[in-house]
Amino acid sequence: DAGITQSPRHKVTETGTPVTLRCHQTENHRYMYWYRQDPGHGLRLIHYSYGVKDTDKGEVSDGYSVSRSKTEDFLLTLESATSSQTSVYFCATGQSRNTEAFFGQGTRLTVV
């Protein structure tokens, strides 16, 4: 998994509560991404980062924010979790834009 650690691996939270998912990588990859995986939709890009403090929105960014204060850490925050955000979240990293994306093992988030 290219030295990518996602935490927590599983989380159950209540509607309306804030949630932060963490992606930590030891590969010194510049590029980092958050995807969500849902049945029938494959994986969809939420936010991405091309470096420290350089982030941008992906296809399904509403309700999510990100921060990257260090190369190795990329945080995904749900400010006020909703049931529609129940999903499996994957972090991915890449050394440069045109090299392979490496995925973490995922975080299963359930919003009740």
Next chain:
Amino acid sequence: QQQVKQSPQSLIVQKGGISIINCAYENTAFDYFPWYQQFPGKGPALLIAIRPDVSEKKEGRFTISFNKSAKQFSLHIMDSQPGDSATYFCAASLDQGAQKLVFGQGTRLTINP
């Protein structure tokens, strides 16, 4: 909108047979087409990828066939083995990027022994 459409949703193949998964895309600006393999409880892992300057790429038992005019590409798994049982995703990206991906819906492949 689904920019990359994948079929079938599920596929059962006998051991030793050929597994074929198809994808169609809409955006002609896509210039990188990878296939990812995912086992239960794991993240996707790159299996094989192709760029539109070639029509076919083979790596071992895995082959991508690419039809630019039809905006379609497919994954062929020859001599399918039970260990190939997994979910497969096609994807596409722009500007020669390989990480900012648009994924298909996925195909759950089961290889019966």
